[in-house]
Amino acid sequence: MSSEKINILFIGAGTITFGNGIVLWNHSVRLERILGDRQNVVGIVDPSATRVSEILQEKAAGAHSKSYAKAKSFRTVEQAKAGLGDTPVDMIIIAAPPFHRGTVNPGKDLELEAIKHFGTKPTYFLEKPLAATRPSEPAKVAKVLKQKPDLSLGIGYMMRYLKVVQKAKQIIEQNNLKVMAVTARYAMAYQKSKKPHWWMKSREGGPVIEQGTHFCDLMRYLAGDVDLDTVQATTLEHFEPVGQINPQFVEEHKIDDDDRVPRITSAFWKFKTGAVGNFVHAVALHGARFSNEITIFADGYQIRLTELYTTPTLHVRSPESDTVEKVYTYPEDDSFFNELTAFLSTSANRNNKKPVIIDDPDNLNVNKFLSSYEDALKTFELTWKIRDLSDESARKLRAKL
Structure with a gap:
C-alpha cells in the first residue's frame, strides 16, 4: 500500500469546518481525532486570507500542528490547483455557503469547479443544503455529475x-x-x-x-x-x-x-x-x-x-x-464523527491506503457514505x-x- 497519510483540502473556512468555540460542529477537530498523525492538510480555500491565517495560527499552537504544517492558503479553487500542482489530494471537503454552489453557473458552481481542477480521484464531501436556489438548479448539477461514473461524492446528511x-x-x-x-x-x-x-x-x-x-x-x-x-x-x-x-x-x-x-x-x-x-x-x-x-x-x-x-x-x-x-x-x-469516518474510509479504500480504523464495539459504524447528490x-x-x-x-x- 502507498503512504498512510491522507491528504485533505478544505474549501470553505467557516464555522462548520473549523468551529467557533460555541457550536457543536467542527469538522477539523473530528478529522484530527479520527486520523491523528495520518491527517495531512494540504490547503484551505477561502476568500478571506485573514480567516485562513487565523485558523492556521490556531492549529500551529495545537496538539495536531504537524497535520497543518504544510497547509497553504488559497483564495480560489483555481489557485489551489495551481499552488498544489501534482500534490495528490485524497479528500476534498466543500463546506462553503450554499449560495456558492448548487448551480451550473460560473461563480455558483463550486463543486463542479473543484471537480474540473482536481478530477475524480479525490473523495468529495459536500455540505448540505445542496443550494440556495430552487431544486431546478441542483437538478442540473445532478445531471452533470451523473456523467462522471468514477466520481465519489457524498452529501453531509450526518444524522x-x-x-x-x-x-x-x-x-x-x-x-x-x-x-x-x-x-x-x-x-x-x-x-x-x-x-x-x-x-x-x-x-x-x-x-x-x-x-x-x-x-x-x-x-x-x-x-x-x-x-x-x-x-x-x-x-x-x-x-x-x-x-x-x-x-x-x-x-x-x-x-x-x-x-x-x-x-x-x-x-x-x-x-x-x-x-x-x-x-x-x-x-x-x-x-x-x-x-x-x-x-x-x-x-x-x-x-x-x-x-x-x-x-x-x-x-x-x-x-x-x-x-x-x-x-x-x-x-x-457523534453523528459528525461517524459521518467523517465513513467518508475517510471511502477515500482510503479508493486510494489504496491503510484502512481508517476506529473503536466500534457495537459494529454500527458504516464504511461508506450514505447520501449521494442525486439522493440528497x-x-x-x-x-x-x-x-x-x-x-x-x-x-x-x-x-x-
Missing part, C-alpha cells in the same frame, strides 16, 4: 450515521418490517438565535429547508421516497395571535412580512410504499436546547428516536412487551415542496384578515 439510526434501520431490516408511518417533530430554541438571515426566508430558505431538512432526510432514509404529489402543508404565522414570539437578538419587525419565518410548519404526505409521513417544525422553545423526535410505526413495533443532537436514544416497543420498551444508547454517539436532491425537493405549500397557506391566511 444517517448515528448509531441509534443504524440500529433502528437494523431492527427494521432484520425483522422484515414494513414501515406504516413515520412522524417527526423538530422544535427550535429560538430566543438566543443571533443570526438575522435565519429569520428571512429569502436568505436561508426558512425553517424546513434550513433545519427540517435533516429530519425530512431521515424520514426518507427510514421509509423510502416520498410521493411529492401527496404533500400538504400548513403553518402558524407571525401575524396570527398565537404566533407572537419574542426573539431577543433579532429585530424581526424590520423584516418584510412575507419574508418572516412561520412559527409552526406542519406537513404530511404519502411515501411511495404507501406509508404515511408527518413532520412538524416549531419555532417555540426558550433556552438553548432544541427538542426533537422521530417515531416509526410498523406491525407490532413502535421505534422512537429522541434527542438526536444531544443524547441520541432509541426506544423500541415490540411484540415482546406492551409495557416495557428496550432502550438503546451509545456513549459518544430528493430531500431538497421535499423541503421545497413543503416551503411552497407553506407559503401558499400563509397567503390564504393573510387574505382572510
Whole structure:
C-alpha cells in the first residue's frame, strides 16, 4: 500500500469546518481525532486570507500542528490547483455557503469547479443544503455529475450515521418490517438565535429547508421516497395571535412580512410504499436546547428516536412487551464523527491506503457514505415542496384578515 497519510483540502473556512468555540460542529477537530498523525492538510480555500491565517495560527499552537504544517492558503479553487500542482489530494471537503454552489453557473458552481481542477480521484464531501436556489438548479448539477461514473461524492446528511439510526434501520431490516408511518417533530430554541438571515426566508430558505431538512432526510432514509404529489402543508404565522414570539437578538419587525419565518410548519404526505409521513417544525422553545423526535410505526413495533443532537436514544416497543420498551444508547454517539469516518474510509479504500480504523464495539459504524447528490436532491425537493405549500397557506391566511 502507498503512504498512510491522507491528504485533505478544505474549501470553505467557516464555522462548520473549523468551529467557533460555541457550536457543536467542527469538522477539523473530528478529522484530527479520527486520523491523528495520518491527517495531512494540504490547503484551505477561502476568500478571506485573514480567516485562513487565523485558523492556521490556531492549529500551529495545537496538539495536531504537524497535520497543518504544510497547509497553504488559497483564495480560489483555481489557485489551489495551481499552488498544489501534482500534490495528490485524497479528500476534498466543500463546506462553503450554499449560495456558492448548487448551480451550473460560473461563480455558483463550486463543486463542479473543484471537480474540473482536481478530477475524480479525490473523495468529495459536500455540505448540505445542496443550494440556495430552487431544486431546478441542483437538478442540473445532478445531471452533470451523473456523467462522471468514477466520481465519489457524498452529501453531509450526518444524522444517517448515528448509531441509534443504524440500529433502528437494523431492527427494521432484520425483522422484515414494513414501515406504516413515520412522524417527526423538530422544535427550535429560538430566543438566543443571533443570526438575522435565519429569520428571512429569502436568505436561508426558512425553517424546513434550513433545519427540517435533516429530519425530512431521515424520514426518507427510514421509509423510502416520498410521493411529492401527496404533500400538504400548513403553518402558524407571525401575524396570527398565537404566533407572537419574542426573539431577543433579532429585530424581526424590520423584516418584510412575507419574508418572516412561520412559527409552526406542519406537513404530511404519502411515501411511495404507501406509508404515511408527518413532520412538524416549531419555532417555540426558550433556552438553548432544541427538542426533537422521530417515531416509526410498523406491525407490532413502535421505534422512537429522541434527542438526536444531544443524547441520541432509541426506544423500541415490540411484540415482546406492551409495557416495557428496550432502550438503546451509545456513549459518544457523534453523528459528525461517524459521518467523517465513513467518508475517510471511502477515500482510503479508493486510494489504496491503510484502512481508517476506529473503536466500534457495537459494529454500527458504516464504511461508506450514505447520501449521494442525486439522493440528497430528493430531500431538497421535499423541503421545497413543503416551503411552497407553506407559503401558499400563509397567503390564504393573510387574505382572510
